[in-house]
Amino acid sequence: MQHLLPHLEANKDKYLQELIDLLKIPSVSANPQFAADVRKAGEFTAAKLKEAGADKVELCETSGYPIVYGEKIIDPSLPTVLVYGHYDVQPADPIELWTSPPFEPVVKDGNIYARGSADDKGQFYMHVKAFELMMQHQALPCNVKFMIEGEEEVGSENLETFVKANTERLKCDVVLISDTAIIANDVPSITVGLRGLAYLQVEVTGPNRDLHSGIYGGAVANPINILCEMIASLHDKNRQITIPGFYDDVTDVSEAERNMMNSAPFDINDYKKHLDIAEVLGEKGYTTIERTSIRPTLDVNGIWGGYTGEGAKTVLPSKAFAKISMRLVPNQDNKKISKLFEAHFKSIAPPYVTVKVEDMHGGEAAVTPTDSIAYQAASKAMQTTFGKEPLPMRSGGSIPIVTMFERVLNTKSVLMGFGLDSDAIHSPNEHYGLYNFYKGIETIPYFFKYFAALSK
Ligand code: BES
Ligand code: MN
Ligand code: MN
Numbered sequence: 001m002q003h004l005l006p007h008l009e010a011n012k013d014k015y016l017q018e019l020i021d022l023l024k025i026p027s028v029s030a031n032p033q034f035a036a037d038v039r040k041a042g043e044f045t046a047a048k049l050k051e052a053g054a055d056k057v058e059l060c061e062t063s064g065y066p067i068v069y070g071e072k073i074i075d076p077s078l079p080t081v082l083v084y085g086h087y088d089v090q091p092a093d094p095i096e097l098w099t100s101p102p103f104e105p106v107v108k109d110g111n112i113y114a115r116g117s118a119d120d121k122g123q124f125y126m127h128v129k130a131f132e133l134m135m136q137h138q139a140l141p142c143n144v145k146f147m148i149e150g151e152e153e154v155g156s157e158n159l160e161t162f163v164k165a166n167t168e169r170l171k172c173d174v175v176l177i178s179d180t181a182i183i184a185n186d187v188p189s190i191t192v193g194l195r196g197l198a199y200l201q202v203e204v205t206g207p208n209r210d211l212h213s214g215i216y217g218g219a220v221a222n223p224i225n226i227l228c229e230m231i232a233s234l235h236d237k238n239r240q241i242t243i244p245g246f247y248d249d250v251t252d253v254s255e256a257e258r259n260m261m262n263s264a265p266f267d268i269n270d271y272k273k274h275l276d277i278a279e280v281l282g283e284k285g286y287t288t289i290e291r292t293s294i295r296p297t298l299d300v301n302g303i304w305g306g307y308t309g310e311g312a313k314t315v316l317p318s319k320a321f322a323k324i325s326m327r328l329v330p331n332q333d334n335k336k337i338s339k340l341f342e343a344h345f346k347s348i349a350p351p352y353v354t355v356k357v358e359d360m361h362g363g364e365a366a367v368t369p370t371d372s373i374a375y376q377a378a379s380k381a382m383q384t385t386f387g388k389e390p391l392p393m394r395s396g397g398s399i400p401i402v403t404m405f406e407r408v409l410n411t412k413s414v415l416m417g418f419g420l421d422s423d424a425i426h427s428p429n430e431h432y433g434l435y436n437f438y439k440g441i442e443t444i445p446y447f448f449k450y451f452a453a454l455s456k
Helices: 002-023 032-052 121-136 159-165 223-232 255-263 268-275 334-347 373-386 401-409 434-455
Strands: 055-060 067-072 080-086 106-108 111-113 143-149 174-177 189-194 196-205 297-305 319-328 354-363 391-394 413-415 431-433
Touching: 002 032, 002 111, 002 121, 002 434, 032 055, 032 067, 032 121, 032 143, 080 121, 080 434, 111 434, 121 143, 121 434, 159 401, 174 373, 174 401, 189 373, 189 413, 196 223, 196 334, 223 297, 223 319, 319 334, 334 354, 373 413, 373 434, 401 413, 431 434
Parallel strands: 080 143, 080 174, 174 413, 189 391
Antiparallel strands: 055 067, 067 143, 106 111, 111 431, 196 319, 196 354, 297 319
8 A cells, every 4th residue: 555655645735625625615514504505515525436436426315415325346255345424514603713714724734724624524535535546556455335424413314214225235344434533643543432412402481571670580580590500400519410310321431441541641731721721620530531431421502592682681581592412421322311301301490480392313322343353454554654553542422323333234333533632623713634634545545455454
């Protein structure tokens, strides 16, 4: 695969320019205003896959956004890698906090700044280019299939139906995903665990209309005040979640694994400095690494109600809302947790308000094996290009389709991502290192090489 390196060198600017073209398309799946652009990003992806040499490229329609499929079967008796990624992105809000517009990519200090640069356009596009390189230089050692979807950031609602209807077409020996991070550019890692997710929206209603806060204030419950009290009660003084039964299915992680994860390079002072916080806060008895990977959490993602416009308006609002999510760990069932949340949240509502709870989306946690051929192939590939053996690390993020692939296709995934936690995914000024982009393109062919060789 070393013979690909000069060709990668010679094409760096071209690859970057193509990524910039993709990043210019505002494919925000959460906002119907961008529906045409989401499709456009799918079409762009399909066209590039075709150009790269994929066969049977198709924009597969779903009841939502299309799934891009393509494949190269060089010999049905050889193993097959299914590459999964997503061409949709998170909303760019709050736009005013971006130093350059989110859909006008800018290269600065070795990074490309744009929404989706790291999550996941910059990462899945590495696979398209690595595939193209292998095709151009007769270096593809096994079969490859691509499935790039456009609804990951909104819960992959139509993916399971598609996968179930296409089990034969998607048949593979491993699912390869680059949609996670490494510890640092000089500390490569492979993600071996992801958290699950339960996401709900709550609505608290007080009086039947907005009231003058002078005339009624003090006598009628303010639903925003009440909502805040209810939310505050969801954690106890040890920062444990108070929903009865919440921890029932949590499996404890062994001392050995905890020791290993805590020995990974991590500087709490750098961490705090990076975020401009004086102290961290989390569940008592666990380290920051553990709190963000092996422990479940509850967070308010957004809260609103009453008057939020310019200036001051004196009002006692009728309604208050919040979007609340819980990150879950292996063995916790997201649907069960959503039900526990709903029952508890309603039970703590005082008689002065009424409460509605809506389950938005969710997904299961995942643990991926480290004793598989595919993990070994990823490990050797990274060892080759980074010059260091990657560490297995659990991540706090969620990619719910990983367990779905296990369930429906009976296939395990390898999470060989190249981002950094500091890439600001989902935040203003998301960026992706050019180093990481090119390192990914360099590493992926080695994965194919070692996976094919080890499968023999
Ligand atoms: N790529 C992320 C997940 C991720 C990021 C995992 C970093 C590990 C490290 C993915 O696009 C994502 O944002 N997932 C959502 C969940 C989804 C159901 C909306 C998440 O984790 O919030
Ligand atoms: Mn992603
Ligand atoms: Mn994301």
